[in-house]
Amino acid sequence: MSQKVRKAVFPVGGLGTRFLPATKAMPKEMLPVVDKPLIQYAVEEAREAGIEEFIFVTGRGKTIIEDHFDRSYELESVLNERSKEGLLAELHASVADAGTVAYIRQQEALGLGHAVWCAKRLVGNEPFAVILADDLILADTPCLAQMTAAREKAGGGNMLAVMEVPNAHTSRYGILSPGKEDGNLVEILGLVEKPEPAKAPSNLAVIGRYILEPKVFDILENQSRGAGNEIQLTDALSSLLGHDPFFGMKFDGTRFDCGDKIGFLEANIAFALNREDMRDDVKNFISKFARDF
Numbered sequence: 001m002s003q004k005v006r007k008a009v010f011p012v013g014g015l016g017t018r019f020l021p022a023t024k025a026m027p028k029e030m031l032p033v034v035d036k037p038l039i040q041y042a043v044e045e046a047r048e049a050g051i052e053e054f055i056f057v058t059g060r061g062k063t064i065i066e067d068h069f070d071r072s073y074e075l076e077s078v079l080n081e082r083s084k085e086g087l088l089a090e091l092h093a094s095v096a097d098a099g100t101v102a103y104i105r106q107q108e109a110l111g112l113g114h115a116v117w118c119a120k121r122l123v124g125n126e127p128f129a130v131i132l133a134d135d136l137i138l139a140d141t142p143c144l145a146q147m148t149a150a151r152e153k154a155g156g157g158n159m160l161a162v163m164e165v166p167n168a169h170t171s172r173y174g175i176l177s178p179g180k181e182d183g184n185l186v187e188i189l190g191l192v193e194k195p196e197p198a199k200a201p202s203n204l205a206v207i208g209r210y211i212l213e214p215k216v217f218d219i220l221e222n223q224s225r226g227a228g229n230e231i232q233l234t235d236a237l238s239s240l241l242g243h244d245p246f247f248g249m250k251f252d253g254t255r256f257d258c259g260d261k262i263g264f265l266e267a268n269i270a271f272a273l274n275r276e277d278m279r280d281d282v283k284n285f286i287s288k289f290a291r292d293f
C-alpha cells in the first residue's frame with residue numbers, strides 16, 4: 001500500500017511581475033477569482049484531497065497570506081453583531097486549524113526547485129504534494145484528489161498533473177517525453193523545462209500539481225541552475241526518472257493559467273458562470289458587452 005500524502009507545499013515566493021501594477025504591494029496569490037484569493041482555492045483543493053499539513057514557502061511582502069489564514073476577531077465580532085451567519089461561515093472556511101500551517105521563507109527567488117527544497121525539513125521523509133496556486137483548475141473532483149486516488153491505485157510513486165498544450169506554448173512549461181498510456185496515466189520517459197517548440201519532445205505539459213517522493217530533496221540539494229538561470233524542479237525530477245515510478249496524470253477539468261492576464265480573466269468568467277447566484281447576470285452582461293464592443 002502506498003503511504004498517504006499528508007503534507008502539501010505551496011510555493012508563494014514569486015514576484016508576480018506579470019501582474020504589475022496589481023502585484024506591486026499585494027502578493028499575486030491573493031488576487032481574487034470572483035471572491036476568493038487564488039491561494040485559498042489551492043488550500044481548499046489540498047484539504048479536499050485529505051492533506052493535513054500546509055507548508056507555505058513565502059518571501060518578502062507575503063505576510064498578508066499568513067493573515068488571510070488566521071482569525072480576524074474584529075471582522076468576526078462585527079459580523080456576529082450584525083447576524084451575518086453566511087459571511088461568518090465563509091470567514092471560518094479560510095481559517096486553518098491550529099498547528100496545521102507552517103511558513104518558511106525563501107530568501108532569494110532562485111526558482112521553483114529551490115522553493116520546494118526550502119520545505120525539506122518541514123516535509124521530512126514522506127511523500128508530499130506541491131500546488132502552484134497560479135494554476136487554477138475547475139473540476140467536479142478536485143485535481144489533487146484525482147491524483148491521490150490514482151496514485152493509491154498505482155501503488156505509490158511520483159505523479160504529475162499533465163495536459164496537452166498548443167505546440168507554440170511548450171516554452172512556458174515542463175514538457176514530458178511520454179511512454180505507454182494506461183487509462184489517464186502516462187508513463188514519463190523524459191522531462192525538459194521550457195523547451196522551444198522545435199525541441200519539445202511532445203506537447204504534454206506539466207501543470208502545477210505534483211505528488212513527490214521525498215528523494216527529490218536529495219537531488220534538489222545539489223541541483224544546478226537550468227532554464228531561466230533558476231533551480232528547476234523539472235530538472236531534479238528528470239534525474240529521478242528510471243529509478244522511481246513516475247506517472248503523468250491527465251486530469252479531468254479545465255485549467256486556467258492565472259499567472260497570465262487573459263487566463264485570469266477567463267478564470268473569473270468561468271468560475272462566475274459556474275455559480276448559480278451569478279450565472280444569469282454574467283451571461284447577460286457578456287452578451288451585452290460582446291454586442292457593444
Ligand code: G1P
Nearest residue numbers: 112135172173174206207208234
Ligand atoms: C512551473 C514549472 C513548469 C510547469 C509550470 C506549470 O513554471 O517550472 O515545469 O509546467 O509551472 O504552470 P512557471 O509557470 O513557474 O514558470
